[in-house]
Amino acid sequence: MSAVPESRFSLEEYLSRERVAEYKSEFYQGEIFAMTGGSPTHNDISVNIVTALKNSLRGSGCRPSASDQRIRIPANGLCTYPDASVVCGDREFDDIDKDAITNPVVIFEVLSKSTERYDRGKKFDLYRELESLQEYVLVSQTEAQVEKFVRQDDGDWLLTVLKGPEAVLKFASIDVSLTLSEIYEDVELQPEEAE
Numbered sequence: 001m002s003a004v005p006e007s008r009f010s011l012e013e014y015l016s017r018e019r020v021a022e023y024k025s026e027f028y029q030g031e032i033f034a035m036t037g038g039s040p041t042h043n044d045i046s047v048n049i050v051t052a053l054k055n056s057l058r059g060s061g062c063r064p065s066a067s068d069q070r071i072r073i074p075a076n077g078l079c080t081y082p083d084a085s086v087v088c089g090d091r092e093f094d095d096i097d098k099d100a101i102t103n104p105v106v107i108f109e110v111l112s113k114s115t116e117r118y119d120r121g122k123k124f125d126l127y128r129e130l131e132s133l134q135e136y137v138l139v140s141q142t143e144a145q146v147e148k149f150v151r152q153d154d155g156d157w158l159l160t161v162l163k164g165p166e167a168v169l170k171f172a173s174i175d176v177s178l179t180l181s182e183i184y185e186d187v188e189l190q191p192e193e194a195e
Contacts, residue, residue, distance in 0.1 A: 011027065109136075
């Protein structure tokens, strides 16, 4: 969450505002947080992830979604827009927020200077309350590096760090492998300053 919250709102008020808003916002515990726009690098990485997933998942019963797909976590009330996500089988929609999916298996966040701390910390804490979530992926836009967290049988999360374009990102939950060269294809990395 990147901005100062505006005020206290009900979920219904948030949804009413979100339907007509010119920009996306997150909602958590009665507060609405305007989301900042992504850089061209951020956008290129997100498009590459969704494109590679779409091509790899064709016919599998799993489908990727881009950053316009809202996710709601009923256990804690967070409404958010990850950079990419994957659902396998039927999409389950929230009882109140009929446009929000509640059963992603994989979530991707492209890190930026303004959101990295939140994506690694509080947001990941909130995402972990999704029973369906098996893998959480943080993608750098300053170097060819991806961090993948995988839920273990005991509920712990195992971190794997992959670096370099030749590295292969393997997903057990969706039976797909992506190379970092696919994720970073035609991307101009921003080593000095990312958003």
